[in-house]
Amino acid sequence: MRETRRAFIAGVAAAGLGASVPFRRGSAEASIKEYRLIAGPATTKLVRDDRPATVVWAYDGAVPGPELRVRQGERLRIVVQNRLGEATTVHWHGVRVPNAMDGVPGLTQPLIDPGQDFAYEFTPPDAGTFWYHPHADTLQQLGRGLAGALIVEEREPIAVDRDLLWFIEDWRLDEEGRIATGFGNRMEAGMSGRIGNTVTINGRLPDRVSVRPGERIRLRVVNAALARIAGLRFDGHQPTVLAYDGQPCDPHLLEDSRLMLGPAMRADLLLNMTGVPGQSYPVIDDFYRDLSDKLLDLAYEPGRPVAQQTDAPPKLPGNPLPEPDLSAAERREIVLQGGMMSGMGMSGMGMGGATWAINGMSMKGDGGPDMPPLFALNRGQTCVLALRNDTAWWHPMHLHGHSFRVVSRNGKANPIVEWRDTVLMPPRERAEIAFVADNPGDWMFHCHVTDHQAAGMMATLRIS
Numbered sequence: 288m289r290e291t292r293r294a295f296i297a298g299v300a301a302a303g304l305g306a307s308v309p310f311r312r313g314s315a316e317a318s319i320k321e322y323r324l325i326a327g328p329a330t331t332k333l334v335r336d337d338r339p340a341t342v343v344w345a346y347d348g349a350v351p352g353p354e355l356r357v358r359q360g361e362r363l364r365i366v367v368q369n370r371l372g373e374a375t376t377v378h379w380h381g382v383r384v385p386n387a388m389d390g391v392p393g394l395t396q397p398l399i400d401p402g403q404d405f406a407y408e409f410t411p412p413d414a415g416t417f418w419y420h421p422h423a424d425t426l427q428q429l430g431r432g433l434a435g436a437l438i439v440e441e442r443e444p445i446a447v448d449r450d451l452l453w454f455i456e457d458w459r460l461d462e463e464g465r466i467a468t469g470f471g472n473r474m475e476a477g478m479s480g481r482i483g484n485t486v487t488i489n490g491r492l493p494d495r496v497s498v499r500p501g502e503r504i505r506l507r508v509v510n511a512a513l514a515r516i517a518g519l520r521f522d523g524h525q526p527t528v529l530a531y532d533g534q535p536c537d538p539h540l541l542e543d544s545r546l547m548l549g550p551a552m553r554a555d556l557l558l559n560m561t562g563v564p565g566q567s568y569p570v571i572d573d574f575y576r577d578l579s580d581k582l583l584d585l586a587y588e589p590g591r592p593v594a595q596q597t598d599a600p601p602k603l604p605g606n607p608l609p610e611p612d613l614s615a616a617e618r619r620e621i622v623l624q625g626g627m628m629s630g631m632g633m634s635g636m637g638m639g640g641a642t643w644a645i646n647g648m649s650m651k652g653d654g655g656p657d658m659p660p661l662f663a664l665n666r667g668q669t670c671v672l673a674l675r676n677d678t679a680w681w682h683p684m685h686l687h688g689h690s691f692r693v694v695s696r697n698g699k700a701n702p703i704v705e706w707r708d709t710v711l712m713p714p715r716e717r718a719e720i721a722f723v724a725d726n727p728g729d730w731m732f733h734c735h736v737t738d739h740q741a742a743g744m745m746a747t748l749r750i751s
């Protein structure tokens with residue numbers, strides 16, 4: 288990874304680049320942060336047993352890819368070089384980028400062919416925890432390891448002792464430690480998707496995370512799995528949620544003491560390490576009853592606690608998001624359909640033998656211009672999407688280019704005021720989400736269980 292900072296000429300900065308570009312004279316914010324990301328094959332040791340190292344597809348040879356960090360308001364330029372044997376693109380998940388930077392092949396940009404480059408350049412408007420991944424042959428490219436975190440730092444960081452990232456990935460490995468083939472298996476695609484057998488955190492098998500008694504940790508959790516949903520319990524601790532999907536919310540304790548993250552979802556937690564020095568406390572993932580498993584141990588170092596920060600959890604500064612005006616909203620119904628055990632059959636629905644559909648239409652693969660938008664919105668309009676999951680499966684539904692309010696679930700107002708870019712839809716449930724359609728372009732709306740996306744649970748919205 289090559290990283291350079293290219294300061295703007297001071298005079299240009301002083302002259303002002305317009306009110307929409309926040310910068311302080313002489314600060315890092317008037318600069319461009321540049322990265323070069325090379326997508327290509329690499330070898331890494333994912334498991335500790337005597338199986339050989341795994342050949343993965345990686346950014347800069349690492350899984351996860353390099354953690355990209357930029358200050359809110361700072362411009363980011365990422366030159367992606369494709370050294371894979373197939374075409375790719377990069378999507379900046381959750382970042383409200385201009386449409387041309389969104390990474391959807393055929394819709395917002397051409398594919399980056401092997402041997403070619405593409406330069407992404409944008410100024411992330413929001414501080415928070417985001418991530419990046421391919422949007423071409425996504426099932427295989429993400430499943431083979433192409434993913435990384437993109438952290439946009441607040442202008443005024445909150446006071447914590449440590450800022451920790453847990454980037455969760457889920458792999459299906461065979462006895463030889465190889466990534467199992469069979470991506471896009473139809474049976475799996477019609478069910479919960481490709482759930483793996485090996486979960487890693489930051490590219491390694493989780494074991495123990497050592498913590499100091501009394502410290503206060505900001506924990507950024509990213510679920511970068513293809514299909515696996517996480518339901519994390521922090522034994523002996525009471526994490527406070529500071530943000531979901533990168534967007535700050537009022538600090539609150541976890542609902543049911545469990546952090547539910549579907550694929551692509553993130554949370555920023557505040558953890559006060561109030562445990563006993565020398566003791567270990569498990570973090571359990573019990574989303575799948577039959578797969579309930581200890582993820583890792585929070586292992587306290589022995590010794591005297593560091594001075595405990597006892598003040599109320601800090602609230603993250605808000606991001607410049609436009610508040611939806613529910614009194615003047617365009618309302619659209621969205622019905623998620625298909626899959627095994629749908630009770631409505633899988634035949635005769637959608638196009639070309641797809642497994643899943645949205646409002647009777649199935650866009651397959653990774654997106655593209657081959658299907659008309661589900662609907663069009665006028666720029667600036669508030670839109671309420673009334674989502675109904677008519678299937679027997681969970682779907683983390685992701686909207687590109689926008690964050691949205693989750694207004695209600697199953698007809699009941701959401702007690703938490705939150706922004707999301709991905710809403711987890713349990714089987715047979717409903718949710719209403721609302722956003723201001725302020726970002727012009729054609730935007731994907733799809734399930735982030737990658738098998739579901741590839742098998743038809745995908746559509747586009749047009750904002751003009």
Ligand code: C2O
Pocket residue numbers: 378380420422551685687731733735
């Ligand atoms: Cu992370 Cu189209 O998505």
Ligand code: CU
Pocket residue numbers: 681682683734735736739740744
């Ligand atoms: Cu789905």
